[in-house]
Amino acid sequence: MSMDNRTLQTVGIAGVAASAIIAALTAKYNDRPLFYEHPEGIAHKGGYPIVGNLTRLLGNIDRIYDFQTEQFEQVGALTMTMPVAGNPTAVMTIDPQNVEYFLKGNFKNYLKGPKFNSSLRELLGNGIFNANGEKWKYQRKAASHIFNVKNFRDEFTDVFVKEMLLMCNQILDKAAVKGSIVDFHELMFKFTLDSFVYLGFGVQLNSLLKKEKVPFAVSFDHLQRLGALRFINPFMPLTESIGKFLTPWKMSTADHVHAVDKFAEDVITQRRKEISEGVEGHKDLLSRFMNTLNENGEKLNDIELRDTVLNFIIAGRDTTAQALSWLFYNLSLQPRIEKKILEEIHDKISDDTEKDSPALYEIINGLPYLHAVFFETLRLHPSVPSNQKYALEDDIWPDGTVIKAGYYVNWSPYAQGRSTQVWGPNAKEFYPERWIDEEGNLCRESASKWPVFHAGPRICLGQNLATLEALVCVAMLLKRYTFKLVPGQQVTYEFSLTLPMKNGMKVYVEKR
Numbered sequence: 001m002s003m004d005n006r007t008l009q010t011v012g013i014a015g016v017a018a019s020a021i022i023a024a025l026t027a028k029y030n031d032r033p034l035f036y037e038h039p040e041g042i043a044h045k046g047g048y049p050i051v052g053n054l055t056r057l058l059g060n061i062d063r064i065y066d067f068q069t070e071q072f073e074q075v076g077a078l079t080m081t082m083p084v085a086g087n088p089t090a091v092m093t094i095d096p097q098n099v100e101y102f103l104k105g106n107f108k109n110y111l112k113g114p115k116f117n118s119s120l121r122e123l124l125g126n127g128i129f130n131a132n133g134e135k136w137k138y139q140r141k142a143a144s145h146i147f148n149v150k151n152f153r154d155e156f157t158d159v160f161v162k163e164m165l166l167m168c169n170q171i172l173d174k175a176a177v178k179g180s181i182v183d184f185h186e187l188m189f190k191f192t193l194d195s196f197v198y199l200g201f202g203v204q205l206n207s208l209l210k211k212e213k214v215p216f217a218v219s220f221d222h223l224q225r226l227g228a229l230r231f232i233n234p235f236m237p238l239t240e241s242i243g244k245f246l247t248p249w250k251m252s253t254a255d256h257v258h259a260v261d262k263f264a265e266d267v268i269t270q271r272r273k274e275i276s277e278g279v280e281g282h283k284d285l286l287s288r289f290m291n292t293l294n295e296n297g298e299k300l301n302d303i304e305l306r307d308t309v310l311n312f313i314i315a316g317r318d319t320t321a322q323a324l325s326w327l328f329y330n331l332s333l334q335p336r337i338e339k340k341i342l343e344e345i346h347d348k349i350s351d352d353t354e355k356d357s358p359a360l361y362e363i364i365n366g367l368p369y370l371h372a373v374f375f376e377t378l379r380l381h382p383s384v385p386s387n388q389k390y391a392l393e394d395d396i397w398p399d400g401t402v403i404k405a406g407y408y409v410n411w412s413p414y415a416q417g418r419s420t421q422v423w424g425p426n427a428k429e430f431y432p433e434r435w436i437d438e439e440g441n442l443c444r445e446s447a448s449k450w451p452v453f454h455a456g457p458r459i460c461l462g463q464n465l466a467t468l469e470a471l472v473c474v475a476m477l478l479k480r481y482t483f484k485l486v487p488g489q490q491v492t493y494e495f496s497l498t499l500p501m502k503n504g505m506k507v508y509v510e511k512r
């Protein structure tokens with residue numbers, strides 16, 4: 001046999017062998033990534049050979065939380081896996097007893113894992129959302145001091161009312177007269193940004209008075225979406241590298257990071273200047289962090305303060321603005337609920353009460369139906385729709401699920417809120433009455449059944465602040481206006497860390 005024939009024969013044999021190996025691997029891993037074994041005893045949703053559920057997941061990215069909800073329904077379990085090529089083993093659950101267990105009962109075993117840390121490093125740094133252990137503890141302690149009843153009653157309510165009056169007088173009254181269209185979602189973002197930046201850092205931003213979105217907010221939103229994509233799309237490193245060459249005219253990730261850094265830097269510089277000029281008396285979040293010691297017993301440096309500013313803006317701006325937007329969206333679909341809120345606030349909140357913050361604070365606290373509407377909004381549209389942690393050691397959950405060290409655990413307040421197994425047959429219906437008992441009192445659900453504010457030692461520090469802010473806003477708006485959705489638009493969410501509206505929400509405003 002000539003040399004060429006021998007080579008051809010060898011190549012032929014190698015080809016057949018390779019095809020046989022691929023066929024064998026495809027037959028064995030016919031619904032999952034190569035070498036992935038379904039964890040024993042956990043229901044799973046199989047996908048395609050080699051890629052598992054990767055293509056299904058990426059194909060559904062614009063409706064990812066509904067997709068997740070459907071997967072639980074199709075599998076018929078509250079705890080399951082859904083292997084995705086390129087992503088680590090993750091166990092997903094919407095079972096309240098499991099959620100309570102890993103967020104509270106065995107809190108120590110579940111951390112923000114390496115994937116969370118690396119995906120969000122450039123935006124969150126080592127701030128409270130991205131920190132574990134002692135680094136997290138000192139931040140939680142420093143921040144917790146500002147969330148006290150005195151601040152709520154005497155200061156926070158005042159700021160929210162002032163910002164709302166600005167919104168009403170400068171934007172909504174004018175839009176009502178002109179009949180112009182308002183992007184309600186954008187307005188809510190500006191309201192919560194201005195309120196929080198003032199409460200937390202003493203800076204009067206006045207973004208409500210600016211026509212465009214503030215440049216900082218553009219970069220901030222971009223980086224959040226990027227971080228979220230890195231969680232689920234294993235091709236992101238490649239996409240990000242190629243993107244730099246294909247679209248060099250677009251702002252790069254580094255440009256966006258620079259924009260958010262600059263914003264934080266300006267806030268810190270302004271405060272340092274005020275201190276050097278002898279301006280005293282700040283008792284806000286920034287001064288707390290400037291006077292606190294980190295886990296090494298040292299004063300915080302500028303990078304740590306930058307992380308504080310940015311982490312708290314995500315906490316204070318996005319979540320509440322989104323909750324407010326989804327609340328008004330739900331009201332627009334069910335006028336009977338809006339009518340019931342109006343009946344509740346009727347006569348209770350006058351123009352005079354709006355000028356008396358402690359009185360307004362007490363009145364708002366005593367409105368069960370308004371609270372119920374807010375809670376119901378978060379049940380169906382949780383501002384943090386899906387979340388994950390990382391198991392340090394082997395564990396067994398209350399439902400018997402065996403968790404191995406290094407697994408990711410993923411829970412979905414969005415899918416849980418819509419699960420008929422958890423919330424009953426009308427789970428998908430917006431029905432605030434489920435939060436009211438027979439005597440007309442508000443009955444709040446446990447954090448395990450309704451983990452929209454998280455649970456356990458890391459439960460949301462700002463939940464009362466957010467509730468107050470949202471309810472002041474709803475009461476003041478509904479007293480003055482009716483909002484009508486502009487026909488023909490699609491109101492839907494965008495995939496990100498939180499639950500923003502993809503195209504905003506355009507409304508017409510009419511004065512009552």
Ligand code: HEM
Pocket residue numbers: 128129140143312315316317319320323378382383384387451452453454457458459460461462463465466
């Ligand atoms: C509707 C509004 C809000 C919702 C739904 C919400 C929800 C949440 C959730 C789910 C977490 C856990 C995030 C995680 O660690 O993965 C969280 C944490 C946190 N939230 Fe909120 N939040 C809201 C408003 C606020 C506001 C207005 C503040 C004010 C500063 C705030 C401050 C915080 C802080 C500091 C944490 C970190 C707690 C820690 O890790 O110890 N939140 N929130």
